[in-house]
Amino acid sequence: MxxxxxxxxxxxxxxxxxxxxxxxxxxxxxxxxxxxxxxxxxxxxxxxxxxxxxxxxxxxxxxxxxxxxxxxxxxxxxxxxxxxxxxxxxxxxxxxxxxxxxxxxxxxxxxxxxxxxxxELAKLVGAISVEGAEPGAQITIDGRDRGIFPAPRPFRVLTGSHLVRVLQEGFLPFEARVEVVAGETLRITVSRQRRVPEAPPPAPGPAPRAAPPARRFGIELAGAMMISPSFGGEIMETCTKRCDATPALGGYGVLRGSYAIGASLDLGISAGFLAGRKTLTDRRTPLHPPPSVPVGPVDDTLTLSGGLLGIWVGTRLGKQPFLDLRFGAGAMLGRMSDVRSWTDAETHAAGPFGATSFGGFLYLDPEVRVGVRVGEHLSLAVGVEAMMLLAVAPPAWPENRAFSDPRYGIFTFRSESLAGPVLFLVLPSVSARYTF
The missing domain is CATH 1.25.40.10 (Tetratricopeptide repeat domain)
Structure with missing residues (x-):
């Protein structure tokens, strides 16, 4: 049949x-x-x-x-x-x-x-009837959209296991797995759909900390040792053979003001003082007029000092520790003194005879520093500067400066420059900076 x-x-x-x-x-x-x-x-x-x-x-x-x-x-x-x-x-x-x-x-x-x-086909399939759902709820069977509730007729499905889901916005989803028999209609009653529980309001947390104010202004105090291989000048040209010259040693102090532009760029002004000394021994230099008694080799004590005023620009890399790179430029107004003395063959000590000359310099000052922050405002650093002094008016031994000695009478030294056109200074430094 x-x-x-x-x-x-x-x-x-x-x-x-x-x-x-x-x-x-x-x-x-x-x-x-x-x-x-x-x-x-x-x-x-x-x-x-x-x-x-x-x-x-x-x-x-x-x-x-x-x-x-x-x-x-x-x-x-x-x-x-x-x-x-x-x-x-x-x-x-x-x-x-x-x-x-x-x-x-x-x-x-x-x-x-x-x-x-x-x-014939009705004997091969069953049906699922969904009841009790919220009006407008979406019904899916095995992931296939079958319309919204209420449905005009039961949903035909193949025999076997099926997953029925009822979804409605604002309610928890209903889900049931059922076994459908051929030729029968299986009724599913949706339990009262519970609304999605509202999340409790978040507990009040600590008030957000206000961002620290930008630290744009700063003041820095630095001290350094001054090291220079030579002051140069014509005076060094006469230091030959037995003459001995020591490196120039001294100190350097500077006060800097700064203003931050952005996160890592600083501009500033600087004011400082520099002083250094070096000696020349057994240097030959003539007297005018030539004395009747031979003059022994001269010992010179050279002293360079002066005030500096300039501007600088720098950048800071890193947080803790940090690296500062700077470049400064400005002018130095200073003076240079030379104190001379000697002892002749007859152990006669002459001197000291001294003279001072003023000079003007321009300077260039690259610098590198490594430091750490100590608290919110203070930072400490060590670094080194390589300063170059460019002589605009080189200091020189004054011409026609007369001296008197019982053994040599009245005499003068010849005029000669006490510093060269370019002086190189190495300045290892320590510094403290306060920002506000």
Whole structure:
């Protein structure tokens, strides 16, 4: 009996397939453009060819597209056949139901065949009825959207296990896994959906700390040892053979003011004082007029001192510890003194004879420092400066400066520069800086 019913259904499909073109032409078409109608007919004919080859999935796509563009009982029936071949009995039953509902004027023979097919498919599927949900809730079965609650009819599904979910905004989701038996309708009552609990307001935390004010102004005090290999000048040119010259040693102090531009750039002014001393021993220098008694080698004590005023620019890299790179420039107004004395062959000590000369210099002062912050305002650093003094008016032993000695009478030394055009100074320093 079951085989007969299936044969009747397949007979209906075969008849609809065989006479598709004739029936399609005879159908009373809905309002549609000619292009849409032609497209629907082409997709239907494509589906017929695929159906005859057993390409069920591709044929289903073709018939479904044709029915969507231009609904005919032939396209809907053939789509149902493809769905049954693919084992999608619930969807096939929906298609047969649509065929009976949407085309009430089907010939009696074809309607009876469709009704028999619907009865056969109904034995292969079950149904799920959802009750008690919130109006407007979304219903999904096995991840497939099946519409909103309340539904006009139970949802047809294949036999076996299914996951039903009911979702509504503002409510906790309902979820149930059920087993569906063929030919029966399983009813699911949704327990009263609870609203999503509102999150409690966050506990008041500590008030955010205000950002510390920008530290733009600063004041710095630095001290350094001064080291120079030579002051240069014409006086050094006479220090030959047995003459011995010591490096110049001294000290340097500077007070700097700064203003920060951005996060790492500083501009500032500086004011400082520099003093250094060096000695020359056994240097030969003539007297004028030449004395009758031989003069012994002269010992010189040279002292350079002066005040500096300039500007500087620098950048700070890193946080703790930090690296400062600076470059300064300015002017120095200073003086240089030379104190001379000697002892001749007869152990006669002459001197000291001293003279002072003022001079002007420009200076360039690159500097590198490494330091750490000590608290919020104070930082300490060590570094080294390589200062270069450029003589604008080099200091010199004054011309015609006369001296008197009981043994040598009245005499003068020749005029000679006490410093060269360029002096190099190395200044290893320590510093403290306060920002506010």
């Amino acid at each position: 079951r085989r007969c019913r299936r044969s009747a259904a397949f007979f209906l499909a075969a008849s609809l397939t065989t006479f598709a073109a004739r029936a399609y032409a005879a159908a009373d078409p809905p309002r549609a453009g000619e292009e849409v109608e032609d497209e629907a007919r082409a997709r239907f004919e494509q589906g017929v060819e695929l159906l005859q080859k057993g390409a069920w999935s591709d044929a289903l796509v073709a018939f479904s597209t044709s029915a969507r563009l231009y609904p005919t009982p032939q396209a809907i029936n053939n789509a149902a056949i493809c769905l049954r071949k693919l084992g999608r009995y619930d969807e096939a039953l929906d298609q047969v139901g649509a065929l009976l509902l949407d085309f009430p004027d089907l010939p009696a023979e074809k309607r009876q065949a469709a009704e028999r097919e619907a009865a």
